[in-house]
Amino acid sequence: MSELTTTSTPAGTGPADGAGSSAAVSARGVTKTFKTRQGVVEALSNVDLEVAAGEFVALLGPSGCGKSTLMRVVADLERPTSGSVEVFGKSPARARRDQDYGIAFQQAGLLPWRTVARNVALPLELHGLSRPERKERVEYLLDLVGLSDFAGHHPDQLSGGMQQRVAIARALAEQPRLLLMDEPFGALDEMTRERMQAELARLSVETGAAVVFVTHSIPEGVFLADRVVVMSPRPGRIVGEVVTGIARDVPRDDALRQDPAFFARVTEVREVLHGSPVSSDGRELR
């Protein structure tokens, strides 16, 4: 892995190969303000983001940096105050109606009265897939996330990690070319979290979907993503990005977690995040 190339680029200039109509996400000058009792809060300030088809991008930053808001703008759950967003060359609202993306949140958000299988089938049911087609697709998806034996269980009978796997299966139900994930492993314990990361990496390769992955964990972002976009709060903006250079076909396993090149990228992201050099043992030099 020592042949990994380090490419630290200034904000907003992602790889150009995904430009044009094939880009999964193309955000230009996105600004989002909220009116609160304390006055107007600028959650996003003039953000540019380009995500190529099939690319895995982590949005990383401390709480309040607008990373979730940016994802929600892409998902058409929020409207930008100004700027433009395109998802596969369409408006977010159109992309949403066309089910071009799947979504997962920090909480699994399963319907507690539905079985695992019926939870995964929910979007298919809403969009009029026939019963046999649904059954076939659900079987495939549950197999994909390793929960075939739990099809008839209810969410309260599953662990947090298993619930989140159901949520990911549901997000993948309609074969989206883009996955939007808002800290999906944030509520899980460390062991479960590492296993889920490996699983997500595998899924993203198998499905070929682009992923926008919101996280506040630096190792998580570096481990999973092709590119880590670093954001900073007040106002929420992109301060830089790090291309991890870890190819998609590199297995996301414990060997990678211990690879010096992985540590180098983690340090690099930390430097972008703090805006200052960091010594090799991870402490700031200041």
Next chain:
Amino acid sequence: MTQTQTQAVLDPAPTDATAVAASVDVRVPRLPGVLGWARAVVLAVLGLVALVGVWEGYKALAPEDGVVIGEQRVLPRTTDLAMPHVWDMVQRLGEPTTSMAGADPLWRSVADAALVSLGIAGVSWFVGTTVGLLLAVAMARLRVLEWGLLPWIILSQTIPLIAFAPVVRSWGSRIEIGGWDWPPWLSVAVIASYLAFFPVAVGALRGLQAHSRIHADLFHVYAAGWWSTLRRVRIPSAVPYLLPALRLGAASAVVGTVVAEVSTGYLDGIGRMLVSLAGQASGDPAKAWAPIFGAVALGLVAGGIVTVIGVLLRPYRRGEAR
């Protein structure tokens, strides 16, 4: 094998530490087992025994004239006229209602009257629940309706039933559709439903607004319509709020039925019987208590029916705290 063990065996990921914790904490409201039922029965019997004990104990220990402080009597007299023995009340239930030859035993008359009232209360509960649910859905659909309707719904409950009972009765008596006459019991049911709809409307509205943000986001992402969201998320999420509302509604329907029977002069129900036997209490004190027992039984049956509905809706109460 217990469920926990099964889970551990089935779990393909034994390193998943939370799996064990989650499988222990299966938060489904369960049907009580044999032990649970036995405990409930024992507690109910103990409660009854305690009540009888307090009644008879006070009767035995307190002075004939009750407890008087200054000029004010703060606790009732203990004479057989004011407080008949419990066993006299029970015994009276088995004796004929009146001294007429061939009269039914008292318990039979009380049961007949209570059944008539139960039927009326049932109709009023059904009407009240339907109206309450429709109002709640309308208010959940349009904020303007909530602002416009909710104050009136609350205001409606400040008008005492007996104020408009005679009006409803006289309107009802004038209704005739085809050869069909508006029966007097229907007036009673309509008046009682006026009481029963209120908790359902308020509780259901609260429940319909209780679905989580994440579900709202998800259904927005799925581009699901309002009715589809209502059916698949909002109504199922409302069930835990709806059940207490239905129980309150059932209690209101029973109280409303009894009061409406009295205030419209309906003769066949338990309400009328309560009043007329209380009038005979000076001559037959134990007899006046029989319809009171009947009314209590009526309330218990109504509550029991809602409990059965709750059991049927158990799948939608998953995740409810035990």
